[in-house]
Amino acid sequence: MSGRLPAVALTLAQVAGLSLMKLSHDRILPLEYTAYNTLLLEHLISLRKYTDKLEPQGLTLSWLYSARGDYARATDRLKKAIANSDLHNEKIIQYFNVRIMRVEFYFLSQYVSAINYPYRHILIGRGEHTLEALMEQLSRVQIDSSELRKQIALFTWTLVGAANALSGEVWEVQRNF
Structure with missing residues (x-):
């Protein structure tokens, strides 16, 4: 060589x-799932300047703001749960680690093809499914309201999925314990 x-x-x-x-x-896996809170908040604050463009189209970002709040609350709950748990119990550790790993899984958009978009992460990926693409769409003079509606909905559902992953599934908890 x-x-x-x-x-x-x-x-x-x-x-x-x-x-x-x-x-x-x-x-506990050293994945910093709480760092996304700041990144999401910064992007959503910058999206507020487009409110006047959205209203005539009958669109709002309120569901997206709500999903971001769900994610922030889920990160706080998980951090508290980890801090108040017996970290010598392997089942509990496994349960927390699965929840942390699922966050990254859910931030990989489930709504686009992995073949067409190998970087499917909604925050750091590339493509029409990302928060950056949503911001680009809003910054255009002429916006496609149906495409914008789809982008907002898919981004919101992806964020809700990540929040639910952090929260854990009720039935999964009962099965593990």
Whole structure:
């Protein structure tokens, strides 16, 4: 091997090794699901300037604001539940880790094809399903109200799914305990 490939391969192996060591020692997955609260809030605040464009179309962002609130409350509840739990009980740890992993699963839009959109994450992905695409649609002089309605609805449902994943499913809790 020549060039930068050996150095890149070594660095990648080191990152993978450190990640595995970190994951094997942490009882609760170190995924920062609460960081999305700030990102969502910043984007939704910037969307407020488009309210006057939405009203003539019969559209509102109130459901999206509500879904963001659901997500924020779910993150708070999960953090409190983790803090008040016996983290030596493997079933409880597994239950919390599944909830944390499901958040990332739900932030991968279920409404677009993984083949057409390999980066399906609604916040950091690329494509018509992202929050960035919604903001681009609103910034246009001429907006397509049916497309905009679809984008708002799909983004809202994706956010609600992530909030529900953090909250956990009632029937799943009973089955695990």
